[in-house]
Amino acid sequence: MFTTGSKLLIGSAFAAAVFAVVYGVTQEGSLGTIGLISAAVGLALLATINVLVRDSNVSAMDPEGFEASAAARNSARASLWPLLTALGATTVTLGLITNRTFFILGMAAITAGGLGWLVQAWSERASADRRFNQRARNTLIDPIELPIAGAIGAGILIYSFSRIMLGLPSKTATIVAFGVMGAIVLFVGAIVGLKRGASRTAMTGTYGLAAVALIAGGAYAGLNGERETHPHHTPGDIAEENECGPEETEADDLASQSVASKANIAAELTFDGSSLTYDLPGYDGQSAGLTVPRSTPTNIMFHNDGDDDARLVIEMHPRVDDDGNPTGPELICTALGEPGSTQFLTLLFAMPSSAVEGGYAFTVPGTDASLPVVVP
């Protein structure tokens, strides 16, 4: 005797096979045929299994047992899964019209809701003992549910906190906020720690309030927008925009190449306002001159000891390819450094001084300061 489910599958498999034949005969190309044949094979397989296990249908095998078994007794309980699935379906529809994010969130909600619903429905029919059912369900779904719920919860709290921190307009505001939040936590924690037998509702209430405050604050700060932050520009960016002149540019405003120190660099250049001098760290003697071997990655530190903002620039004289385009950067420079600042530069001389007109020299634009560097 075939059960309903088996009938459905057998019919589908048969139909798929028929369609495969019809399609294959009438249409060009093999892709569709292959697809339909695969469908037919898959459905046939499922049908076979279904027939063998009798569709897992207790009523089909044992009508009396069916009456008596727990699965027949529906003890459905309140559940949020249908709600979540419905919400998901709505959000998916919304997302199709508006934002892709809503679509994805909706799909996630449908998946989660569907799975949760499935497991809950199963657990309610597993036996007649409610407590056992609950335990079964928990054993099954806790390893998934708890980490995900925890992650989502933690994610929301962390995200809210981050929006608050990003929204604070200045350093002082940040210090105040941290200080206040820290004080509150300390205060409440002290009370909880010192007072014995704090009531459960009071605790839940406090934590709930804190979470709500955090989330609300985060939502507000998030909607308000972040404060201005400065993306760091590198020498490459500055040079590309050909802004290696003496004036401050937007690139400088956003740049930060301040480096306190770096080990074993090739040279330290110091600008005192009118001239550039160099120092070779780790070398206490008289140096023979600023010489950098060809094609070696070279690190230079630049100290601005003058009274004005200054930057270090070097013209690289790159090779020019057949189309007239330079094969490397034409200028390399640091960001504009305030007086007393230290900037850092990495460069590589592809060609020797003899191949380059006038040789190489570090300069500080806007002044006459120039320091020749020999590349043998």
Place this chain on the structure above:
Amino acid sequence: MKDPMFERSLRVPKLRRFAAPVAGVGAMLALSSCAEDAPQDTWQPAGENAQLIQDLQWWVFLIAGIVGVLVFAAVLYCVIRFKDRGQPIPEQSHGNALIEYTFIAIPAALLAVIGGFTINGIFELNRTDDTQCEINVTGQQWWWEYDYPVAADGSICGYMPSAAAAPIVTSGQMVIPTNTRVLIRGTSRDVIHSFWVPRLNGKRDMVPGRVHTWRFHAFEPGIYAGQCAEFCGLSHANMRMEIVALDPPDFQTWLDNQLAPYTSPEEGTLAAAGEEAFIANCSRCHQIDGLTTPEGDPVISAPDQWVYAGAAPNLTNLMTRNTFAGASWDLLTEDCREAVWEASPEDFGAAYLKGVTPECLNQIDLREWLRDPPGKKPMYADPDKLEETEGKFRGMPDLGLSEDQIDQLVAYLLERK
């Protein structure tokens, strides 16, 4: 049933117990002092830095040796004296504080003394304030480049050249004046290498992006062998160098020769054809200072276009040095090599400055190299396998030179002195 563990055939002769380690150590100690003039012997210092290390280390080795012998003696004594001969279960001693603390205090005191001298040695070896000569050393897979910068007063390595001064770029053999405190400023173009000439000093790593200073000093003229001592890839074993120390007059001669202007080969000779072949095939990467095209334009090599690390050895005065390809092979035949390497300190300068003459040229290795460099020295120079290095070589590729071209090039190179 005979219980195997009670077999009295466990009569292992007691001394055999220690035959191996004692023999091993003894042989080691005895024969290690039986030096056979290994060119890179760390126990034969030839300069003040290596001498400082040797003065510090020999007595540490001595103390270590004595301690080792004492331990062996103690164990040997236990083996002989306390072997199971049926005595009753011994005194179940759990320890003796006096013995323990004595044997902690003695090594601690010894080490404290050694430590003091060690710290002194470390700082002494790192001095840079008494430098008399500065040379830049750059390591690259798989050869060494040296450039001698020109100081503000026009001197090179503390010597005034008779001609106009310009930086000297050489490779393989670093020439220094004797009894001079030479400071190298070393770096690398690609991976970490290590500069090690054992008879003159310990090793110092050459790290890309960093500049390390290290001192060299040679008491007497001679040629001191070295090897790259930090694993740097395929031909790490073939990355060698030598430091050549010349007395001041000889060094002056060498210096002036390096700065001598380029002389073109005579027209119509094999060497002249070699000059053309060089410009056509080699000058892409190898620089020869002063070389000009027939039209008179200076030939500037562009290894940054062909080699991943951006440089190739400068061959301006190739035949003034006697090794090539990262000092992997000699330019001199065996007899001529002996004349230079085994020369006494008084005769060494003249022997070295002779350079490589046509009779002394090691034709075999040089030609094999020109015929197929990657076949002779493992390198990454297969043009089909360069995706990861932007199509650039690491090492010298096979240029597909014909035998005639090789003849011409060898003739041309022989004149590079």
Place this chain on the structure above:
Amino acid sequence: MALIERPTQRALVPAVATPSTTYGVFRRPVESTGWKSWAFTVDHKKIGIMYSATALFFFLVGGFEALLIRAQLAGEEGTILSADTYNQMFTMHATTMIFLFVMPMTTGIANYVVPLQIGARDVAFPRLNAFGYWTFLAGGLFLNSSWLLGGAADGGWFMYAPNSSVPFSPSHGIDFWVLGLQITGIASLTSAINLIVTIINMRAPGMSLMKMPVFTWMALVTQFLLVFAIPVITVALFLLMFQREFDATFFDVNAGADPLLWQHLFWIFGHPEVYILILPSFGIVSEVLPVFSRKPLFGYPLVVFSGAAIGFLGWGVWAHHMFASGLGPVSVAVFAVSTMAIAIPTGVKIVNWTMTMWGGKLWFTTAMLFAMGLIVQFTIGGLSGVTHAVAPSDTQQTDTYYIVAHFHYVLFGGAVLGIFAGLYYWWPKVFGQQLSEKWGKANFWTMVIGLNMTFGPMHVTGLQGQPRRMYQTTAERAGEGFFNISFWNLIASIGSLILAIGVLFFVINVIVTARKGEKAPLDPWDARSLEWMTNSPPKEHNFDAIPTVHHLDEFFHRKYEDVGEGEHHEFHKIATAEELIAEQEANADAHIHMPSPSYWPIIVSFSLPVMAYGIIYSRWMIPIGFAIAMFGIYGWAMEPPTATADDYEPPPPPSGGELEVATHG
């Protein structure tokens, strides 16, 4: 998993009672014989045996790689291996020996012995233990599969940057190395946590920390070192992996990186690593010497404290591997002094071992010979180490064969001889048979001769200028005379063959012993610690009755009674091992609960190489591997530690008869 209610075959009754069937599709494996009992076991003893057997296999692999290296260096300009293959060979030799032989071998011995020594029935997390073994196996196989998939790693076992980045090492070898070590790192870390919790929490009643056997102490220190060192190498390997796979620029000098970052990260791991390698062998020797000297360990507290001191100080010496790297004189001076300082606790141990033998009643079994061999050979290696601590001297010695000699003396002469001492010592307990003393002596002597002949001359060649990691030596740098560098290289290569024969003798010994089948007595060595108070091999639950411990060397004190008065001690034997065990059996604990086997650990373990292959070849495999891992972890979490009663009534096998099942409780 089909989570369906099993259709009942019995009479139909309203199902009001709580059913007790399990939920999984696959029955939980409960066999105690056959391959399944090994594949799914969580018994620390079986896992210890598997760890050790696999480690010995990799010892042979690494040894074969070493023989190829020595064959290549036997003569000048050897042609047995190409430069590329040679570079892979020495990298893999070191990696195999360190990560796939010594570390798992000591973990295996610790896994087997530590619970027995502390009077526990198993480790704290048995399934995690199994996971650790299978992960190690997966990692080892993954790492070695690189030989067949385009070449193994070729950057040296410390893989300095930037040579390890893609332009300089284009093959996938280093990717395999990075990921293989990450996988084995996971194994080491889980084992470490497991053993730490076991040792701290599961000691028998009365066993305070200072009554623990020294091997357990050294194992504890080693596991702590692992817990802190493995994360450092993990970080370094992640940086390298991201550099190679995803174009990060951590070690890209043109982007401003400093290659020394890798060196520092690696050696902060690398130095504690060498203590991880040697401390267990120190522990083994501290067990073996007292037993065969018939005296307690001299200065037990100092041996324990010096072990802990080595573990602690070992974090402060890493830059002695970088003396030539351009650190600057201040750093070099500091690390030179700290390196000298760490020689002191090591020296303490040598003194204590020698004093243990002094005045004893020495019985020269093979285990004792290996232990004494360690004292002598490790001293040689340790003294050459002291010469390295002198930093200026080290600038001559580092990266030469002198260093190779040093570490092979401390590793082979130290760690490996200690391991072999442990093998010979505990073999009768583990397998119920004693390894043949005759073959054992042959093994020992051949190994010692071979080891000294191979690594002794390396001191000479190193000091005379032979750098390491060179695929060929040349006549030009070999020096003149008969006893030049080439001569010593030849001696070293011949020595390596002798060493190989020594190892072969061990293999023969194992086979011969297994064939002979003679049963060993329960306590063949008249030993001192608790692991000997069990059957040979121990029952699955180790002890019928968990003993209460009153002394250090508890087992010894149960057999021997002090009948002397006052200062004078005289020990008389009052019980044999057989009597003590019979007494235990008579007073067996009523309820013995043992963890049940499980197939989840092996599933999770083998998902790791799937992900790793995915990173190298096809990114799609990463989520697949991850899904398998998550599936496995989920099933693992759902599974109770002990199988339910139902699992222990499996259907009878098709051939009829009963299926032997494991203890359950």
